[in-house]
Amino acid sequence: MTTDFKTIPIIDISSLVSKCDEPGMAQDPTVCEVVKQLDQACREAGFFYVRGHGIPDSLIKEVKSLAHKFFHLPYEEKLKIKMTPAAGYRGYQRVGENVTKGTPDMHEAIDCYKEVTPGMYGALGKPMEGCNQWPLNLPNFKSLMEEYVSLCTDLSRKILRGIALTLCGSADALEGEIGGNPFWVLRIIGYPDVSSVKGHDSNENDIGCGAHPDYGLLTLVNQDDDITALEVRNMSGEWIAAPPIPGTFVCNIGDMLKIWSNGLYDSTLHRVVNNSPKYRVCVAYFHEPNFDAAIEPSEFCVKKTGGTRRSGKAVYGEHLVSKVQTNFG
Ligand SMILES: N=C(N)NCCCC[C@H](N)C(=O)O
Ligand SMILES: O=C(O)CCC(=O)C(=O)O
Numbered sequence: 001m002t003t004d005f006k007t008i009p010i011i012d013i014s015s016l017v018s019k020c021d022e023p024g025m026a027q028d029p030t031v032c033e034v035v036k037q038l039d040q041a042c043r044e045a046g047f048f049y050v051r052g053h054g055i056p057d058s059l060i061k062e063v064k065s066l067a068h069k070f071f072h073l074p075y076e077e078k079l080k081i082k083m084t085p086a087a088g089y090r091g092y093q094r095v096g097e098n099v100t101k102g103t104p105d106m107h108e109a110i111d112c113y114k115e116v117t118p119g120m121y122g123a124l125g126k127p128m129e130g131c132n133q134w135p136l137n138l139p140n141f142k143s144l145m146e147e148y149v150s151l152c153t154d155l156s157r158k159i160l161r162g163i164a165l166t167l168c169g170s171a172d173a174l175e176g177e178i179g180g181n182p183f184w185v186l187r188i189i190g191y192p193d194v195s196s197v198k199g200h201d202s203n204e205n206d207i208g209c210g211a212h213p214d215y216g217l218l219t220l221v222n223q224d225d226d227i228t229a230l231e232v233r234n235m236s237g238e239w240i241a242a243p244p245i246p247g248t249f250v251c252n253i254g255d256m257l258k259i260w261s262n263g264l265y266d267s268t269l270h271r272v273v274n275n276s277p278k279y280r281v282c283v284a285y286f287h288e289p290n291f292d293a294a295i296e297p298s299e300f301c302v303k304k305t306g307g308t309r310r311s312g313k314a315v316y317g318e319h320l321v322s323k324v325q326t327n328f329g
């Protein structure tokens with residue numbers, strides 16, 4: 001459960017990032033301080049900013065700048081990498097094609113997933129089988145995004161070692177069968193500016209992305225620097241802004257970590273409203289469990305939360321496929 005938080009905490013994770021693979025790191029006072037702050041943020045908001053994460057600012061900026069370049073291409077060009085079920089739901093989706101709770105979202109996006117080869121996970125993985133579709137005439141797009149994914153994967157692994165430490169005293173508890181071979185999702189998202197969305201009298205279409213939780217373990221949001229559009233719902237239902245803070249990622253807990261923590265951490269609802277006169281991009285990296293992991297409340301967290309299991313088992317891949325299939329009608 002979240003609380004009535006009014007702001008989203010900022011955590012400097014530099015000591016966790018530099019020491020999380022050292023033996024004895026669990027006793028290091030600076031690591032313990034980061035871990036304590038992570039725990040508090042995850043309990044109270046399920047959302048936090050990280051600084052001191054070690055991913056170069058130049059790369060973070062370049063990723064957004066290439067995203068802007070792609071979305072500025074003519075529509076026919078973008079359609080060359082159109083997302084289809086046959087392509088494993090990978091590729092470009094136009095504005096309004098993604099649907100949240102029955103309402104079309106006012107965003108366009110490229111969805112990318114870790115590769116799933118034919119037969120890799122049997123029937124479970126079949127809908128996601130395929131290779132990513134990259135823009136053909138932005139030659140460095142693929143290599144830049146792949147480098148970005150690899151750094152985000154490593155950073156998420158480090159943050160999850162801190163979270164595992166606070167939840168059960170052992171840094172590798174979310175590795176192995178849970179997340180030792182993590183699946184990932186990258187969404188490169190563009191939100192039209194307010195004038196192009198509210199072209200006519202209706203304003204029911206002004207939601208860039210409707211209220212939703214994320215699906216996996218941990219999300220890293222890299223958003224445009226000058227527009228506040230992401231909003232997070234607190235316990236009373238108020239929408240708390242998550243404005244861009246240069247040099248940081250916004251991080252949030254997904255459904256699988258909610259289950260594993262037995263609800264101690266919530267996969268907090270959030271939405272995107274771009275009321276700005278500028279086009280906004282966001283590149284969201286989703287760090288997920290192993291595709292075929294069966295996630296259930298961990299013993300430590302059941303004890304911490306009073307002894308009652310608040311959830312049954314969920315297979316991550318099934319959860320993802322059911323979400324993806326309803327996202328596109
Ligand atoms: N992989 C993630 N988390 N994607 C988030 C997309 C959120 C919107 C989607 N239509 C939904 O309803 O979930
Ligand atoms: O655009 C953003 O800031 C967040 C996007 C988001 O929540 C998502 O794609 O899951």
Ligand SMILES: [Fe+2]
Nearest residue numbers: 212213214270
């Ligand atoms: Fe999200």
